[in-house]
Amino acid sequence: MPVLRPLPTQGAGRLADRYGRVATDLRLSLTDRCNLRCTYCMPAEGLDWMPSAQLLSDEEVVRLVRVGVERLGITTVRLTGGEPLLRRNLEGLVAALAGLEPRPVLALTTNGIGLAGRAEGLAAAGLDRINISLDTLEDDTFARLTRRRRLADVLAGVRAARSAGLNPVKINTVLMRGVNDHEAVSLLEWAMAEGVQLRFIEQMPLDAQHAWQRQTMVAAAEIWARLDARHPLVEDPADALARGSAPAELFRVAGTTHTVGIIAAVSKPFCGSCDRVRLTADGQIRTCLFSRSETDLRSALRSGVEDAELAGIWIAAITGKQAGHGIDDPSFLQPDRPMSAIGG
Structure with missing residues (x-):
């Protein structure tokens, strides 16, 4: 990754951030709860979930996103978890966010369980895209x-998402050595037959057990x-030029119109073009998936401050964003929160 050097000024x-990157993509976690217990995410017994009182309410979520889109240039909001389908009134929340101006x-991003009966309702509420x-x-x-x-x-759920018009349906896959890495080709062939876009993601050090090892990762x-x-x-040259800040390198399967994405978050990081900011379900700003520090928006929100002050806290937090995630640095430490509590 090229060395990023701080710039003297930032746009009001x-x-x-100090390196000239501008966050326009908000990753918004709606819950830390999940109905799966994936081995690379959490222990078999699960985790201690956040108390309900700590979670942002629908009204608080909508207000913070409104501040983001009206005052700070947020253009994309990705709803994550945990498992966001476990959030009560998700369709109503989607509709409220779709009603913001600018929209x-x-x-x-979902594990797809329960999606079969809800895809149409989510699309009708205003959901534009989906990753399963x-x-x-x-x-x-x-x-x-x-x-x-x-x-x-x-x-x-995959079939329902396609039927609901949430196309292209993107499938996120993590290959693990000795577990499912033998399925790489069969997953691609299935995706082509189903008409969905497969994206392989390198396994990242975000497990609650802190058992991730670089040498066992299946690299891009x-x-x-x-x-x-x-x-x-x-x-395709056009795909490469159009990639921008998108994390996936897209490849076309020769002789077809099908594409597959590969996200080399560890071996070939894209930190230099990162345009993301994260907001946890309990209202903490995270400038990177691997941040070990957070900025509290919830307390300010609940203390009754004006929108301008909320925006100022957000701007100040982004100013301190680091140049990269530092996974290859010998001093790297995993974040204290596991993936389910950060938001994908």
Whole structure:
């Protein structure tokens, strides 16, 4: 990753950091609760969930997002968790966010359980895009990975999302060595047959157990090689130019119109073009997925401050954003919060 050097000034009224990056993409966690117990995310017994009183209410969520879109240039809001489908009144919250001016693009990242009966309602409420996490097509492997036997429910959710017009449906897959890495090609072939866009993501150090090891990670270059050996991949110049701050490198399967994305968050970080900011379900600003510090918006919000002061706190927090996540630094430490409590 190129070395980023601080710039002398930042633009007023936008979420600009010292390195010239401007955050326009808000990752908004709605809950830390989840109905799966994925081995790379949390222990079998689960975690202690946040008390309800600590979570932002729907009204508080809408107000903070309104501040973001009206005053700070937020253009995309991705709803995450935990599992965001567990949030009460999710459709109503989506509709309220869709009613903001200027209207942000609304996306959702979900494990897909329960989506089959809700995809149409979410689309009608104003949801624009959806990402569904799916790491395997094998029922026994799914049960071993998630500690739940719910693969059929996830696949039904994928089909429902397509039927509801939430296209392109994107599938997020993490390959783990000796667990599901043998499925790389079969997952791609399934995605092409289903008409969904598969995106492989390198496993990141965000597990509650802090057991992640770099040497066991299936790296992006290996993923590409496995796919290319069976289905040659080409990178279209237009896709490369259009990538911008998007994390996935897109490749077209030769001789088809199908594409597959590979996100090399660890081995080939894209920190230099990062345009994201995170807001946890309990109202904490995180400038990076791997941040070890947070800025409290909830307390200010509940103390009755004006929108301008909330915006000022947000701007100040972004100013302190680090140049990169530092995973390759010998001093790197995982964040204290696991992924379920940060938001994807």
